Amino acid sequence: MNLAIFIEQILNGLITGSMYALIGSGIALVYGTMKVLNLAHGEFYMLGGYFTWYLAVSLGINPAIAIPAAVAIAFCLGMLIQKLTVEYLILRDNWAFTTIAATMGLSIILQNAALLVFGANFNTVPSYVSGVMVLGDIRISWQRVLIFVVALATIGFMTWLLKYTRLGWSIRATSQDRDAAQVVGIPVKRVYMICFGLAAALGALAAAMLAPINAINPWSGMPVLLKGFVVVVLGGLGSFPGAIIGGLLLGVVEAVGVQLTSSEWRDVISFTLMIAVIWWRPWGLFGKK
Amino acid sequence: MFKPLTQKSWAGIGAALALALVLPLITRDPYVMHVMVLVMIFAIFASAWNLVTGFGGLKTFGHHAFFGLGAYGSALLALNLGLSPWITLWLGGLIAAAAGLLIGTPILRIRSMPHVAIVTLGFAEIVRICIANFSGLTRGEMGLWGIPQFEGFTLPGIGKVTFSPADKVSFYYLALALLVLMMVVIVRLMRSKTGLAMLAMRDGEDAAESLGVNLTRMKLMVFGLSAFIVGVAGAFYAHYLLILTPASAVGVDLMISIIAMVLVGGLGTFAGPLVGALVLTVLIELMRDLENYRLLGYGLLIVLIVMFLPRGLVTLRERLFPRPQE
Amino acid sequence: MATEPTPKLMLDVQNVNVIYGNYQVLWDVSMQANAGQVMAVLGPNGSGKSTILKAIMGLTPVRSGKVIFEGEDITNRPAHEMIERGISMVLERRRLFTGMTVYENVMLGAYHKSVQKYAKERLEWVESLFPILKERRDQVAGKMSGGEQQMVAIARALMSKPKMLLMDEPYLGLTPRIVGQIAEIIHKVNAEGIAVIFNEQNVKLSFGISNYGYLLESGRVMLNGTGEEMMNSDVIRRVYLGE
Structure with missing residues (x-):
């Protein structure tokens, strides 16, 4: 294998990883604030892909408008779903199990609703930008470059949001100590709702960016959910920065792993890595015990 | 759980068993028999999942891995080594149990429920992909067919018993025997000292630990037993349907159906998984025309049950006619 | 101590019952707190003295009974509404x-x-x-x-x-020197006209800084009165001061 191809694969891994980071950070955000493991998270990705496809392809809207619109719809849908289900469940005993079971049920509902509405076809969206970036021997399509840029911008935006805005403060405070957050007057329920919405939006954005590369079908959520889980296990469940690093790391590990084996073993590599990490450092690679 | 069975519950068990035994005398319709065999396979699977999740408090979401391992393990041993399905049935269970012990070891150290859910889901995904990828052996997504059937035998006084797709009655009785056997194992385990320790473990790990219960060994044992039972169910499924695909034997849809059954019936009860398997399987068969809505219905059921009837159908009577509080 | 000539009723807790699962933590608890004064809620572990503060703040659901603040019913309203109305809380263990x-x-x-x-x-x-x-x-x-x-x-x-500050076990786990500092702070806060309700196990420690208090036991109000009245009561002397 020559060096240029190897570097190209690593870069492609980082690009895929940046999308894993977006997906994983949504799971981390929801788990971090309300300690809920959302098994329906993959479906936000899947629906985000469909929304983008519907707006950009079926209605022919410019992707620059269609993508933000799809993300906004996912945000509202996420908030609605949280309001209707999770909000009740987290108040009860046994919530850790019931929220997992209920979001698993939700995932099936959304999957099959998508199947009924959009059919079983694999839908693709044309590339948002065409051409290939050439750097010496390294060639990467501009579409992938765009994916990476959007991911970095989103991560930057989320970091700013969490660190410097009122909303961000209330999210961080709620995730660190829910009772204390309530006591200083943070409307914790609203924070939960917004976090669910943000997570859904992050998943939908990842789907929108990947839509030209990965076809959208009703079952595309589940594999993405599992990848998201690997990411949050690597980074420590509930840690936003952990999910970002975990996502990029997973992308690179998969790229190298696939070079050494073949692409059909990609998922086995990442799940094995995840189980190994849980065995060795259940609190994540970077977090503290 | 440890109160001796009342006469009423003995009567209930007896009536259910008698009904199950005489059903083929009432109708030998292959379709009815087929549905009932599926009900019993699911009932075994559901009871074993309930054993770890409902009684053991170890919330796993990847038991379909053990079903698939039992199914493929038994089918491949019978196909390639020429062993009798009567033997590979149990070997399939042992393969699943071995896998259960393997994956059980890392998850038992974790008390965090989300981590357990993630690891078990991930493990099942590994099993499914491996079965799909090792297509030289398993024929991958093409499906494994030509699985040997159970050999017939002669039963004194009754005559020759054969297992063929045309006559499902013998499968029915075999499934019933397996179900009764597994239920006896589960009920006896839960009514033993070990069972008490398990419930203590579920209701408070620290308390159980201070009782001197060796948590890790106990959990591992329960996990392995549960995997074994599911593996046997999977092996029976393989030699009953005679064709396997990764999606049908290790698909996450299978796990979701089982979870729906246990939740509908009642998590953490003996009868719940049985009731749930019966109700859901029969219900789905009655609504065959709505096949496209089957999973949608399962999803809705899970959400509604979790939100509004968290302890399942078997507690419905209590919910409707609550006993006065002391 | 910033005592007003005629203390104005600020918080009126009426027959509050709180139940956790199958376990009743508070039984018909009634207490009144005045504007600008320091009130102590006394009681041993598990007496419900933390629960009553949480119930006032809206952190624990009240099963029956009423919490009235400045003449308005605030029972079971969310905590952020309390902040708006002028109640603030320091949680146990900071x-x-x-x-x-x-x-x-x-x-x-x-x-x-x-x-x-x-x-x-x-x-x-x-x-x-x-x-x-x-x-x-x-x-x-x-x-x-x-x-x-x-x-x-x-x-x-x-x-x-805030007009009223609730403090859940402010002295818990602190060294005596720090306890003195915190007591001083409670004085300062009160001197600003802020009413303070705090809870504490140690009776002597409490009456050093409070105008009056309530004694809870097993979720019921056993006794109430000014610091002096309570220190002289038989129950307190026998059970808490060991005289």
Whole structure:
């Protein structure tokens, strides 16, 4: 294998990883604030892909408008779903199990609703930008470059949001100590709702960016959910920065792993890595015990 | 759980068993028999999942891995080594149990429920992909067919018993025997000292630990037993349907159906998984025309049950006619 | 002590019952707290003295009974509404946002929209009350000592310009020297006209700084009165002072 191809694969891994980071950070955000493991998270990705496809392809809207619109719809849908289900469940005993079971049920509902509405076809969206970036021997399509840029911008935006805005403060405070957050007057329920919405939006954005590369079908959520889980296990469940690093790391590990084996073993590599990490450092690679 | 069975519950068990035994005398319709065999396979699977999740408090979401391992393990041993399905049935269970012990070891150290859910889901995904990828052996997504059937035998006084797709009655009785056997194992385990320790473990790990219960060994044992039972169910499924695909034997849809059954019936009860398997399987068969809505219905059921009837159908009577509080 | 000639009723708790699962924690608890005074809620572990504060703050659902604040029914209203109405709370064991800085912790006390506008002036005030807050602005709160954390927690609660401050076991786990400091702070807070309700196991410690108090046992009010009355009661002398 020559060096240029190897570097190209690593870069492609980082690009895929940046999308894993977006997906994983949504799971981390929801788990971090309300300690809920959302098994329906993959479906936000899947629906985000469909929304983008519907707006950009079926209605022919410019992707620059269609993508933000799809993300906004996912945000509202996420908030609605949280309001209707999770909000009740987290108040009860046994919530850790019931929220997992209920979001698993939700995932099936959304999957099959998508199947009924959009059919079983694999839908693709044309590339948002065409051409290939050439750097010496390294060639990467501009579409992938765009994916990476959007991911970095989103991560930057989320970091700013969490660190410097009122909303961000209330999210961080709620995730660190829910009772204390309530006591200083943070409307914790609203924070939960917004976090669910943000997570859904992050998943939908990842789907929108990947839509030209990965076809959208009703079952595309589940594999993405599992990848998201690997990411949050690597980074420590509930840690936003952990999910970002975990996502990029997973992308690179998969790229190298696939070079050494073949692409059909990609998922086995990442799940094995995840189980190994849980065995060795259940609190994540970077977090503290 | 440890109160001796009342006469009423003995009567209930007896009536259910008698009904199950005489059903083929009432109708030998292959379709009815087929549905009932599926009900019993699911009932075994559901009871074993309930054993770890409902009684053991170890919330796993990847038991379909053990079903698939039992199914493929038994089918491949019978196909390639020429062993009798009567033997590979149990070997399939042992393969699943071995896998259960393997994956059980890392998850038992974790008390965090989300981590357990993630690891078990991930493990099942590994099993499914491996079965799909090792297509030289398993024929991958093409499906494994030509699985040997159970050999017939002669039963004194009754005559020759054969297992063929045309006559499902013998499968029915075999499934019933397996179900009764597994239920006896589960009920006896839960009514033993070990069972008490398990419930203590579920209701408070620290308390159980201070009782001197060796948590890790106990959990591992329960996990392995549960995997074994599911593996046997999977092996029976393989030699009953005679064709396997990764999606049908290790698909996450299978796990979701089982979870729906246990939740509908009642998590953490003996009868719940049985009731749930019966109700859901029969219900789905009655609504065959709505096949496209089957999973949608399962999803809705899970959400509604979790939100509004968290302890399942078997507690419905209590919910409707609550006993006065002391 | 800032005692007014005729104490004005501020908080009226009427026959409150609180049940956790199958276990009743409070039985028909009634208590009255006056504006500008310091009230102590006494009782042993498990007497419900924390629960009553949480019930007032809206952190624990009240099964029956009423909580009236300044003439308005606030029973089972969410905590952020209490902030708006002028009640603030310091939780047991401080409960800081341990991963955030001192400054962030304190400023979060002025999170609520209704109090945001005071943030700057309040910050100056609490920093004059606790100079250490200014020195350690950018330190991560989780790395401070217990006494320092308690100061941050009180400062945080004062940011919302409360009329009444609830303190859940403010002395818990602190050294005697720090306890003295906290008592002094309670005085200072009260001198600003803020009513204080705190709970504590130690009777002698409590009456040093409170005008009056209630004694809870197994979720029921056993006794109430001024510090002097209570110190002289048979129950207190026998059970708590061991005389």
